[in-house]
Amino acid sequence: MTLTELRYIVAVAREKHFGRAAEACFVSQPTLSVAIKKLEEELDVKIFERGANEVSVTPLGDEIVRQAQSVIEQAAAIKEIAKRGKDPVAGPLRVGVIYTIGPYLLPDLVRQAIARVPQMPLVLQENFTARLLDMLRTGELDCAILAEPFPDTGLALAPLYDEPFVVAVPKDHPLGRRAQISADELKHETLLLLGTGHCFRDHVLEVCPEYARFSSHAEGIRKSFEGSSLETIKYMVAAGMGVTVVPVLGVPKEPQPHVLYIPFSEPVPTRRVVLAWRRTFTRYEAIAALRNAIYACELPGVARVT
Numbered sequence: 001m002t003l004t005e006l007r008y009i010v011a012v013a014r015e016k017h018f019g020r021a022a023e024a025c026f027v028s029q030p031t032l033s034v035a036i037k038k039l040e041e042e043l044d045v046k047i048f049e050r051g052a053n054e055v056s057v058t059p060l061g062d063e064i065v066r067q068a069q070s071v072i073e074q075a076a077a078i079k080e081i082a083k084r085g086k087d088p089v090a091g092p093l094r095v096g097v098i099y100t101i102g103p104y105l106l107p108d109l110v111r112q113a114i115a116r117v118p119q120m121p122l123v124l125q126e127n128f129t130a131r132l133l134d135m136l137r138t139g140e141l142d143c144a145i146l147a148e149p150f151p152d153t154g155l156a157l158a159p160l161y162d163e164p165f166v167v168a169v170p171k172d173h174p175l176g177r178r179a180q181i182s183a184d185e186l187k188h189e190t191l192l193l194l195g196t197g198h199c200f201r202d203h204v205l206e207v208c209p210e211y212a213r214f215s216s217h218a219e220g221i222r223k224s225f226e227g228s229s230l231e232t233i234k235y236m237v238a239a240g241m242g243v244t245v246v247p248v249l250g251v252p253k254e255p256q257p258h259v260l261y262i263p264f265s266e267p268v269p270t271r272r273v274v275l276a277w278r279r280t281f282t283r284y285e286a287i288a289a290l291r292n293a294i295y296a297c298e299l300p301g302v303a304r305v306t
Contacts, residue, residue, distance in 0.1 A: 003075055005039045006068035008032050009047055013057050013065040014138055070280075073139055077282045088285035089120045095290065096125045096132040096144035100200040100230055101273065104249035105145070105297060112293040120286060129199045136278060143277035143287060145294075147199055155276040158287070159305035160294055163247045165207065165269045167262045168233075170240045180265040183207045190242030192233045195226040200271075204245045207269045234259060247271065248301035272305070 011021035012032070022029040040047050047061035057065060080091075097106060106124060113122050125132070125141060129150050135141040137153060145160070167186065169175045175185070186208050194201040227233040233244045238258035251261045275291055295304060 001039060001042060003072065005035050006072055008035050009039065009061075009065055010069050010072065010138060012036065012048060012055060013061075014134070016055050018055060069138060073278070073280050076139070077280070080282045087119060088283070089117050089289050091119075091286075092121050092123045093283070093286050093290060094123045094125070094140070094142045096127060096135060096141045096146075098129055098132065098146055098199060099126055100194070100198065100247060100250070101145055101147065102126045103231070104247070105294070105299075108297040109293055112296045113290070116293055116296070117289045120289060122290075128197045130197070136276065139278075142281055142283070143275055143290065146274055146276055147203070148272045148274055150199065154279065156279045156281075158275045158291055160273045160275055160291070161299060161302040161304045162270050162272055163249060163302045165203070165245050165264060165271070166248055166251060167243060167264065168237045168246050169243045169260050169262060170237055171258050171260055172240075173243065173260075175243065175262060176260040178262055181262050182265045183269065186243065186245075192236055192242045192244040193226050194230065194233065195228060200230070200247070203269070203271055207245060245269075249299065251301070253300075273302075 008021065008025060008027075011024050012018060015021040015024060018033055019029050022032040025032060036047065043064070045060055045064070046058050047064055049056045049058055102124075110122060110124075113120065125135070127135070129146055132141065132144045132146065133150065133153055133155075136144055136155065147163075167175070167181045175181055175189075191204070191208060193204060227236065230244075230246055230250050234246070234250075236242070237244055238256070246261070275287065275294070277287055281287070295306075
């Protein structure tokens with residue numbers, strides 16, 4: 001049994017496909033398949049059920065895969081312990097971030113990290129919350145910047161900031177003359193939403209529960225629109241197609257000619273942004289350095305949590 005074989009079974013369990021797992025491990029599919037078959041014969045157990053279109057993990061195989069992931073992490077920890085003896089923050093840090101945070105935080109964060117810990121380059125990955133949680137669990141990421149709530153996965157968490165939401169409306173919209181807007185008023189508007197999978201979509205539907213109730217009705221489909229990114233949706237607001245809700249960091253620093261951003265009246269909806277990492281991750285100094293770099297960023301309108 002080798003670490004390479006353990007990495008192969010973890011990859012197959014994640015990808016549920018031998019070809020994709022081989023690509024992720026940078027080996028040929030026959031090489032990966034032979035290695036896994038050899039491991040199954042050595043253990044005298046069946047780790048995977050091979051189907052025509054998908055590979056599934058057997059119940060016993062699931063336990064083996066989870067233990068393999070733990071062994072891989074512990075092996076990596078040995079290298080990290082050796083690195084820490086030379087420089088506690090030496091080496092890349094693999095950081096995940098959700099789509100509705102990345103564009104507004106990462107440019108400044110990268111500058112801050114380069115200035116403060118140039119020996120710790122950030123390897124960045126934007127994705128949905130669910131995918132980032134999977135990548136944390138399998139060790140593909142060291143940590144991730146997420147918005148609560150998300151499923152309890154036993155991760156260590158450090159709060160970063162609370163971010164209020166604002167309403168984006170076309171410049172000539174009647175709501176554009178308001179100093180504040182209540183969440184209840186949005187139920188009468190055409191609301192532009194992010195597509196399924198974005199956690200910010202769920203946050204907006206909590207602010208406007210009427211749209212959640214509409215989601216299975218023809219009226220709801222007619223009254224709302226799903227976009228791929230907040231930036232796309234803001235362009236659609238500028239075109240007069242409707243209104244939307246954005247996090248305050250998504251508000252442009254310079255006034256926009258066709259979009260107005262109006263604060264919510266009390267109670268103002270917000271989201272808690274946190275830094276998450278596996279409890280078995282040993283580079284505590286790297287996590288602290290990243291958190292300090294985030295705190296050094298310009299975050300207008302948010303309330304930092306320390």
